[in-house]
Amino acid sequence: xxxxxxxxxxxxxxxxxxxxxxxxxxxxxxxxxxxxxxxxxxxxxxxxxxxxxxxxxxxxxxxxxxxxxxxxxxxxxxxxxxxxxxxxxxxxxxxxxxxxxxxxxxxxxxxxxxx
Amino acid sequence: xxxxxxxxxxxxxxxxxxxxxxxxxxxxxxxxxxxxxxxxxxxxxxxxxxxxxxxxxxxxxxxxxxxxxxxxxxxxxxxxxxxxxxxxxxxxxxxxxxxxxxxxxxxxxxxxx
Numbered sequence: 001x002x003x004x005x006x007x008x009x010x011x012x013x014x015x016x017x018x019x020x021x022x023x024x025x026x027x028x029x030x031x032x033x034x035x036x037x038x039x040x041x042x043x044x045x046x047x048x049x050x051x052x053x054x055x056x057x058x059x060x061x062x063x064x065x066x067x068x069x070x071x072x073x074x075x076x077x078x079x080x081x082x083x084x085x086x087x088x089x090x091x092x093x094x095x096x097x098x099x100x101x102x103x104x105x106x107x108x109x110x111x112x113x114x115x
Numbered sequence: 116x117x118x119x120x121x122x123x124x125x126x127x128x129x130x131x132x133x134x135x136x137x138x139x140x141x142x143x144x145x146x147x148x149x150x151x152x153x154x155x156x157x158x159x160x161x162x163x164x165x166x167x168x169x170x171x172x173x174x175x176x177x178x179x180x181x182x183x184x185x186x187x188x189x190x191x192x193x194x195x196x197x198x199x200x201x202x203x204x205x206x207x208x209x210x211x212x213x214x215x216x217x218x219x220x221x222x223x224x225x226x227x228x
Contacts, residue, residue, distance in 0.1 A: 004157075035216060043203055045158070045219035091157055100171020102148055103207075103217060105157030 002027050004092050006106035013082045014114050020067070021077040021109045023092030031097040034075040036066065039089040039108070048090075051075060082113045118142060121206050121220035128196050128227050136191040136223045138206030145210065147189040148217065149181060152203040164189055193225075201227045 003026040013019035025034065032053045037045040051059045051066045059066045067076040079086060089110050093103040118141035128134050140147050146165045150158035160173035164183035178194040187208070193200055203224050207217035 037219075043205075043222040043224070045205060045207070047216040047218065050216055093157075100148075100160075100163045102160040102163055102171055102173070103150075103158070104160070105150075107155075107157050 002029075002094060002096055002104040004094055004104055004106035006092055006109050008109045009107075010110045010112070012112050012114055013079075013086075015084060016081055018078060018080045019082055019111065021079070021090050021092075021111065023075045023077065023106060025073050025075060025092070025094050027073075027094060027096050029096035029098055033095040034066070034068070035093040035095065035103065036064070036075075036077045037091045037093060038086075039091060041088070045091070049077070079111075084113050084115060087111060087113045119206060119208050119218050119220040121204075121223050123223060124221065125224045126226070128225065130196055130198060130227055132196050133192065133194045134196060134225065136193075136204050136206075136225070138189045138191070138208075138220055140187045140189065140206075140208030141218050143210065144208035144218070145187055146208065147183055147187060148207045148209075149189070149191045150205040150207065151175070152205060152222070153199075154202070158205055161191065196227045198227050201225060 005024045034051040036048040049061045049064045063080045065078045089108045091108045092106045120139045148163040149161040152158040163171040167183045180192045183189045203222045205222045206220045209217045
């Protein structure tokens, strides 16, 4: 069974500061992909960053980086230099190699950036 | 803009009715997935189509059905609507390889009364 856990229902961060959103996962698949999506109030899921299970380097995309610790089964998202527009729901997701290769999502973390 | 469009954006239906939601996938994407997102929850996988064939299904009853057309656009049909079907329905498209991100539409918010 596949499971994604996000233990922070809500987080606050001061504008221009960095914030870490936690994500742990559970899978028996040897190969999988890890994703982070941002969901503003409009509803659309916006892709932020991807990490493959065999990637040696942590993924980075602009202000987003993924702190991947395979042995701990964690894939935390780090947002640097937070902006007011970063306020949204953030979802961690995993796509295992087996099955339909669909995404399994966590319950999300609501990030609020304070001016 | 992801290039994935869904229609309608909002819909209100009565319990017991049937509904069809539509999704136009991004150009070149042959895989379309549908997700249900209840209020305050993460999206849950309904089913997936690859080149017009269903190739995966989540834990949803048969009254949730779908189609994919030759141009890779897709429909989600829900029969005998229940109050618990009220949710945001998201469509996602991608190319077939595992390590590609899925691009989501803006969703259809369905309210069943």
